[in-house]
Amino acid sequence: MPNVRTDMTISLEGYICGLAAQQPPYLDEGFFRITEWAVAHEAWRERAGFDGGAQGTDDALLKEMFARAGAYVMGRRMFDSGEEPWGESPPFRAPVFVLTHRQREPLIRKGGTTFHFVTQGLAAAIERAKAACGDRDVQISGGARIVQQAITEGLLNEMHVHIAPVLLGQGTRLFDQLPDSVIELDRYQVVDSPAVTHLGFRFPAAA
């Protein structure tokens, strides 16, 4: 069975972004701050079409994440806010399944990225991604609500939390609206770097 994984960068409070990211024009200092560790590195820059960038521990993790992702699942708001900046050659280079309420033809981009629009819900989107990812991972890109739903429905196998050493004060929580029940995780990986602390967790095997 393909591995269903998410990688989310958060502030120490668990925010994936600050308040400004919640409405147009979505330009949020907090989001830029917590994701700067990724943007600075060669792996991310290569995917975004830029030369250069730092190497090292963080870069190696990013490269592994990209290499392992055979298909992506994301929410409609993430797609809407990314469609324009990602441009003609989006960084995914793999099928992307966008959860939406509105049917739409697949959007084929350069470099291997095709956006498929799925109206049957998250579980269905993940099933389609599993069928498309080959022997690689399904990567749940976000946003927070999609990750929460994947946790609630027991659809995630692996979660990587990248903790930036900053308090944003206010923002959108990664972990919210979860059911009132305890989920034990296997914290199988800790990778430290000056810019960010990477914690890798596995979820208990689905029943």
Next chain:
Amino acid sequence: MPNVRTDMTISLEGYICGLAAQQPPYLDEGFFRITEWAVAHEAWRERAGFDGGAQGTDDALLKEMFARAGAYVMGRRMFDSGEEPWGESPPFRAPVFVLTHRQREPLIRKGGTTFHFVTQGLAAAIERAKAACGDRDVQISGGARIVQQAITEGLLNEMHVHIAPVLLGQGTRLFDQLPDSVIELDRYQVVDSPAVTHLGFRFPAAA
């Protein structure tokens, strides 16, 4: 200047306890779950009057924390819920300054613990703890609201977050009700153990 520090154990979501801890009888599965790493160890057991307990990485951190604490500051709800279980020989063995709205004579217990009741606010309680802690730390014991207030008022120098690998689903957040402003932290310590991940942060020097 004495160091003002807090050590808080949280779930991966940043909860210090689950929902049941918010009302009598305060018996909360989530709180017991996330603090079990401490309770299992020699350092904690010795303070609580029990023999035995595990040693190792987590125990060494606990011992250092106890050894460095020259005075404590806590909220009234934490005192109220702890007064009875702590008994005649509370684990602090140092002055404890309890923030309250109601004046009360100091409560002298065995083993070096005296509870002082402070009605002039958090900054005043911390000042009194600084005057009493000698060359050791002031430890902010909690609850969450006191830690939030200390962050907001720039009263904390050092924060240790002990992350238990568990999702509680619902609970009381450690990081909440903070002002909408970015605070950069120096994440100077990462200590990993199977039971919990310890992250040590320093706050920027007060202006």
